[in-house]
Amino acid sequence: MHSNKTIIVTGAASGMGRAIAQAFLEAGANVVINARSEEKLSSFIAENNNHSHRIKTVIGDIGQKSTTLRLAQTALDNFGTIDVLINNAGAFVPKPFLEETEENLDAYYATTVKGSYFSAQAVIPTMQAQKNGVIINIGSMWVENPIEATPASASQVAKGAMHTLTRHLAIEFAKDNIRVNTLAPAIIETPLYDKLMDKDTLTSLASLHPLGKLGHLDDILSWVMLLSGKGGEFVTGQTHFIDGGINAGSHSV
Structure with missing residues (x-):
């Protein structure tokens, strides 16, 4: 399904972005990955040496327009198409x-x-020229469901902009068969959370989710693959909450 497709992943140095790039690579896709750290991108290539011909890297600050232009050009120069963009770069610091x-x-x-x-x-x-494409923005459940004990207004204002961008792009480019969606995760066990919090804290945070557990990278990867494949061909302009039920409403803990 994703074989020979070209995928761009921003913020691919570690955690969710790296896992997404790995999943696409294993599915037979070409991947163009971005991060500020040359060392971490080089380690991704080293870990996937057998598939290195399907990996290209763009080192730089994604907040600079010049970096985004290099990403697109790198994909076209090396693989000829751009089929999926994963806007993953971002941070969460309470x-x-x-x-x-x-x-x-x-x-x-x-x-x-x-x-x-x-x-x-x-x-x-x-x-537009291909009359086909997918953009997936990695937003945040906390945009719609702030928690008093973990204030993070600055990062969530920025993530909220991604949610809005999704809807506007989905409508403007639906005529070109470009589908745009947001994934809004709650607490997913990644190196970012492991760095910010100890295991006991992470375990206690599981109680925030009505399902009583933390999310895992596989929960995100399955949605990314669905929305960027045949399962997502009639889905656009949506924010999909991968949150263990938090967005459905309050619950007692």
Whole structure:
């Protein structure tokens, strides 16, 4: 289904982005991956040495439009098509609203908003010419469901912009058969959360989800593969909450 397709993944140095790139590579796709860390992108190639001819890297700040243009050009120069864009780059660092800084807000805006906006702008002309394409924005469940104990307004304002971008692009480019959707995860066990919190804290956070457990990368990967394959051909403009039931309503813990 994804064999010989070309996939661009931003924020692919670790965690969710890296796992998404790995899943597409194993499905037979060509992948163009971006991050600021040359070392981490090089390690991805080393770990997948047998498939290195299907991997290209673009090192740089995705908040710079020039980086997004290089991503698109790298895909076209090496593989001839751009079939799927995964806007994954972003960060989640809890911080009280009154302690947030202009520097942090600017950083969230650059990476999450500008990165997603200009990455989409860079790939859509090719998708229009193909009359086919998929963009998946990795948003956040916390946009719609803030938690008092974990304030994160700065990062979630930026993620909320991705949710809005999804709807606007889906309508504007539906005529070109370009499908745009958002995945809005809750707490998914990734190196990011492992770095921020110890195991006991992560276990206690499972109680926030009505299903009583944390999400796993496989929960995200299955949706990415569905929306970018035949299962997603009639789905666009939607935010899909991968959240163990949080968005459905409150529950007692």
